[in-house]
Amino acid sequence: MVNEDVFTVLAEQTRREILAALRDGDKAVGELVDELGASQPTVSKHLRVLREAGLVTMRAEGQRRYYKLETAPLNGISQWLDGFGLPSTRPLLVEGPATEPSAALAVAENELSIPEGDPESMPQQIGRSVGRAATKAADLLANLPKFGRRKES
Template identity: 60%
Template structure:
């Protein structure tokens, strides 16, 4: 799967929550429903998207369906983040789950590609499309780094 597709899949908060939940091992749909306090159709819909993106795999055991985390597609995201010399663990330590969304959005706005690639801040300009794209990429990179920092190590190549 292409890295862009993985970013699109993990952009949804419920899907990220499912991936984090599956870090501890296989879980049945009912366990995910109870743990994430969401409806069964909602969890099933997101699991289908995650399965199509090859981020989870499913095995049937009787009437239950158990899902397992597959970290291979996330390796492309880790490599992409590495191109910016972003340490996933370092970003994750800077963020706490209790931070308000507006604080995260403000901090992520500072991660625009122009700043990262040029090595320093750029003069302030009006909000333009490139800046909006930069903020979106920054938020996605931060979320991906946080997710990757919390994944167990399954023989990832460095």
Template identity: 50%
Template sequence: MPIWAYDGVMARAATTSDAFNAIAEPQRREILLLLRSGERPVTDLARDLGMTQPQASKHLRVLREVGLVRVRGAGKQRLYGLDARGLRPVHEWVGGFERFWSESFDRLDEYVRDLEQARQEEPTDGYDQ
């Protein structure tokens, strides 16, 4: 069902919606890493990752649906290959925060110190955390 046709309660973003969701799954990330070495049949991947064949097939299907992987029939087998182009937008989005994590040694650390200090001087004790 196309998401744009959906009208009811949306429980959660579908894992098949985009690369962000696809790589949120550890096992799928593992698969992508393995595929950097070249095309591989499902059974191979499943064995190397210690998962069942159906599991591997399902994860590969998700990866295929978001376009991170391509399939090619090779005789009796189906070879899965990496198509990393969909990861580029992800890399760029995350990269947009680069200057913020680089800042960790000045503004942020200072900010954290302020927090610690404030906590000791004035035991807020509010809410949680």
């Protein structure tokens, strides 16, 4: 999948919310509908787009459809963003199943340096750093050109 296609897919807020909901593991469509507070047709439409972009996979169990987050396209974006030299303390995503948070935690523990000073303020420092990184990523995504649209004269 080309980065531009993934960026286009991620431009929609509902799709980003679905991906965030799937970070904790596989979920059925009904669970996503309840969690997001959106209609079933809306969630299904966005899941189809995410599946076509390779960001999620689906498995059927009887009448239920379960969706799983696929990190490979997001890792491609992470690598692309690394080319901008933004400061980072750890990789944004770790290869492997989304249901293995211990792998991401192990990477974070090995690569996170503890600053000198008051240990009680460290969670606040980390929170501010994460907030700044999220803001920069959101600004970058918001300022990407809109692909596939014609300019009207």
